[in-house]
Amino acid sequence: MNTRQFSIRVQSGNRCLVNAENFPVYQNEITFLFGESGIGKSIITKGLYGLLDPEDLTVTINNKPYGYHLNDNWTKQIRRNGFFVFQEPSSHLNPLLTIREQLNEGSLCDHEDKEILRYLWQTNDDPSIRKIIDIFPKPYRPSGGEKQRILLAMAFKRINAFIENPSDEQTAFVFDEPTGSLDNNYRNRFLELLFAKYSAHPFTAIIITHDYSIISEIYNRHRHLVKNIHFKELSRTTEPDVDVQDFSPQQYLSWLQTGHSQYKENFAKETTLEFSSRFSIFNRNLCIYKDELRQHPSSLVINKGDMVYLKAPSGVGKTTLAKIVMGLYHADSFKMRLAGVTANEKSPETLWQKKIWGKKAGMVFQHADESLNMQATVLETFKGLPLKSKLNTEKLKKYLQDLFDPSTLTDQFLHKKVAFLSGGQKQRLNLLRTLIQAPNLIVLDEPLNGLDFNSVKRVLELLNQKRSQGTSMLMISHNEEIFEHFVAKENIYYLSEI
């Protein structure tokens, strides 16, 4: 096995963004790179790929200025032969060229893409694919998932080119969150295609992801390739230093098996939320079911101390339902009863303002970056909350220990701007801001976004602790595997459009 080790340091002005020693690139093998968001996974791989702007950033690789790395044969070859799939598909595509033109731009034009597109779209219907590729990309057209598949198709064209014309030159394919906008079915198709190509001719691939359930998929369906796969995790030692460690897939798999048996209900059946099975909003009629086949409509009932998991494909309306419960969207028709408060489509917003927000229910929003005040300090994030007792610095530090290591909880940390925290720290802060209030119901919209495995475990432990204190939870998450293991089967609901 041929491994190249890199030390990389990236600075913006006087501020060091990331410093990693011994970052391995396993030649002709596949590396899955985990780690909480904002820790530096993308910046390190972009740096190695020669994609950082030397005008904006000071990059040192293997203790040499960036210029040496950019002119190194290895870098030149991987850029010539490889492909980098960026995290945000919308910003990758050129709005002035049709998708077909972009799929055939530059060196991509020499290779056929029909089979790849058919596979990624799971169809043999070429006209339906043509509808997507003959248009100019716009913010909402095609969808995020389609844009992501288009980028993957480009990468696979380069992989095909590499397989058809093998040479001694180096190559590397980097996929930065390639499945972030894909549902499990399309994610699995991507993995299947990647592994099929890899089996045809091995190449170097680095896949950055937060989706730990990929591990189960690999162990269930691609176990024969495990010997060629490395699972690595980036973790923060002391800021800005990060450490690249082996991630044990067994640790994840055995943790999954512990499941919801960890939690035992102690409460009598007292209903916290009852939401009508049918509701309509934005001229769409939606229905809640308790069976996966979606045949028997059922009211959404959350009892005291229960966690209910709401499942539906992307875009159906899970977040919309959560926002109706929280009074942020005005539905055309619905009925609900939340901890003794009855509401329907005629209820005024003041009902939520006076009786529900911060008292009966709270919500953790999907994007911590958007829902926290980036310019406020950690301490200020908790100011203004309607708490029963006054929160001083010591109390806050003690409370933050639920999800933060005590060693990081210095006064300096409390006075740090939220904007300067890593993505994972922001997400944990986002959760704690709502959990501190202990309302009857907490709506959690993708609470595991951007968290590393340790944080995921700690968050689930904390949620269980809150449940044991009587807090009910409505969970919305694309981490189906985790919540199918952690939520009792009778508490899984399905949402569909009628």
Add this chain to the structure above:
Amino acid sequence: MRTDRKNTFLQSFLSSKDQLWTVIWIITIAIVGIWDLLFLNRPALEKVITGFINTFSISLLVVCFTLVLSWLITLGFHFFEQKHNHAGYVALTFFLNLLRSIPQIVGILFGYVGIAALVDKGILTGNLAVFPCLAFCMSLFIIAEVVDLMRERIEHFKKLDFYSAMRVCGISESRIVNFDILWKNSRLHIFNKLIAVFGSAVFLQCSVDFIISVGLSTDINPVSLPVTLGSLLAKIDSKQDILAIGNTLFNPSYLPNLLFQHLQGITVAFLIVFSLFCINNISNGYAERHRL
């Protein structure tokens, strides 16, 4: 190490155009002051100093009034909208649009007419009473753009989860708008706008003072409005000094006389033009530095 630190400081200072232009402005004004102290006659020097101080004091007051008024109006809009108080919302919109529809110079001129009448009747006496009135009158015709900025900022944050996430936590509307949106997330934008307001106030004041002072001789001054750079520029001796610049264009040998014999008019004109130029650069530099 020390030299490195000095170099870094100098580099960052030179790259911050707003700080650089603030220093250039202050140093140039100090040099002009020293020159005038040496070569300008005492009565003219006193007038120039008074005019300069009055102009910039009134402009600073304009900035303060604009900030307070626009903040209050913005809050008014927000809470009327929040409480579905259509009458209040429409009344405030009408008031703001009325102010917006009147050309700034015309509005301020009418305001000055009113203030002049009050001064004339002896109701307003002394700079302490007149300055705030002049500043308030001017700020009324400037607030619209600051209100627009503040409302845009609030609207922007209302579209994000930020606003909803705070509300569902039970944080008060007043804290979200005042502290989280306007103070924490918009103060740089507001401050940048206030720099521009300061420039507008200097310009409008000089223009209006010039307009109302044209034609009045140095002896006949029916209303005792404070001396400002604009009113000084309108005096006959300043005008002659300005005309001397035209003369110099065709007789370059006359140039040295400008710096010794025509100092009052040249100083006043230079202070107005150079200050506006610097304020513009400071505002642009500030926006650039903070990526607004």
